[in-house]
Amino acid sequence: MPNPRARKLQRYIPLSDADKLWLSDVLGPGRQIAARTDIIHEGDDPRAVNVILDGWACRYRQLLDGRRQIVAFLLPGDLCDPHVFLLKEMDHTISAITPVLLGQISGAAMQAMTARSPQLDLAVHREVLATAAVQREWTVSLGCRTGIERLAHLFCELHARLAAVGLADDNTCPMPITQNDLADAMGQTSVHINRTLQEMRSAGLITLRRRSLTIHDPTALAQLGHFDRAYLHLTVDYPSAPFPARTVGSLSIGNDV
Amino acid sequence: MPNPRARKLQRYIPLSDADKLWLSDVLGPGRQIAARTDIIHEGDDPRAVNVILDGWACRYRQLLDGRRQIVAFLLPGDLCDPHVFLLKEMDHTISAITPVLLGQISGAAMQAMTARSPQLDLAVHREVLATAAVQREWTVSLGCRTGIERLAHLFCELHARLAAVGLADDNTCPMPITQNDLADAMGQTSVHINRTLQEMRSAGLITLRRRSLTIHDPTALAQLGHFDRAYLHLTVDYPSAPFPARTVGSLSIGNDV
């Protein structure tokens, strides 16, 4: 929460100070969303681009008979579809999992920003491409990974994405989701998720309790889940030059630490 | 093949004659790819944007132990990731299912085109958003639809997408994929796909033979698969004004018929 860290876009390409300032101006202070409430609903007209400044959210689709499928987790720093305002209506729902600090960028501001800064434009497009790759990887998980492999892969993905915005501490990262959420994301029942988690614990792979995940053997976990972080396209490992921190929520516009 | 029909981008927004001409110039004549060969491979540097002018292709990911998951089908008129040249390497493979006539647009041409025509830019972005929605819907299918529901949904999706480019004849459309392909896409074995297809046939829902699909009861099929075409975002139902046909492969730049 308080600590300013996420620097998502800078992981795709270094940004100039001017770009960072711009981003922070456009985002504003953000507004607070309660846990377990919808941020934008299927059928709504998407007027602005939502940005997760802090907290976790998810995209999901719900079938008429009540079945729910979570199709993505949204972490601090994530943009929810940078070009979504070009559509007439949302085709899925975005909902807060934890309390969420939400920034919004109007379509016009978004277009002005990317029109004038090639770096920001590139960063945004890479974010879109990376998001698509994550979605494909979920399709792969649900299509041909077993229960334990799916969870292993998901934990690797989330840890890597959190680490990219400075929210993972080496082998430990927050994991504020219930077994029910995991079940809705992994296409299984919570009962089975529970049993799979026990299997992972007794194999010494992870510790998961009090909304915190520790990965004891990252290599083994990645191998088990057939995880290769290339698809995340986080090309910039050591973000650019120092910048006097100018903070908006947990999305730091400058450098962290 | 011969008949010029796909007008994919026009389904998102009407395009001017100048835009259509531009597209056709940029695409060139296309080149032929043999069935069952890779078009671009995971790890490759994507220099250009591939466009399916004719034939069917698929995206897939293959795990080290041989398991393969098809994550999307690519139909005539489809752009394969309009911004993919912004990445350093492909995170998945694209492969021809049937013989494919392939157009290519260089990154520079793509950028020039969208920079100068707001309509084309909008159309391309909507295509990207629609593709993402399709991917999410596959995630939903694999996560929480049963075998028969998955197939029902897939057939509805493919029919709708083909109809949008003039390749479906009311209730019938080409379906040049094997049960093995279906299995790799639906996350099941071909044996089980076979049994599910028989179930659909005996329920009088479809006929599928000789690479052609007929949907006998579209409403029932859509209901079974929980299919709602809104997510395809095909907003323009009757494409724009007549235009002296200028044909490139099967991607007609002007009007069809």
Place this chain on the structure above:
DNA sequence: CGACAGATTGATTGTACTCAATGAAGGTGG
């Protein structure tokens, strides 16, 4: 101290997988 959400356990059922064999269709070359 309830009350409630979330986690855990047990027992049973069912959907889809595996392995294996056979059948049908289409393409190729002699």
Place this chain on the structure above:
DNA sequence: CCACCTTCATTGAGTACAATCAATCTGTCG
């Protein structure tokens, strides 16, 4: 033109993974 071959589709029998149904346990919060 037919024999052959390859690919694709179909069927059967036995198995396994995950779902279901139901109950209980545990922590947290007012």
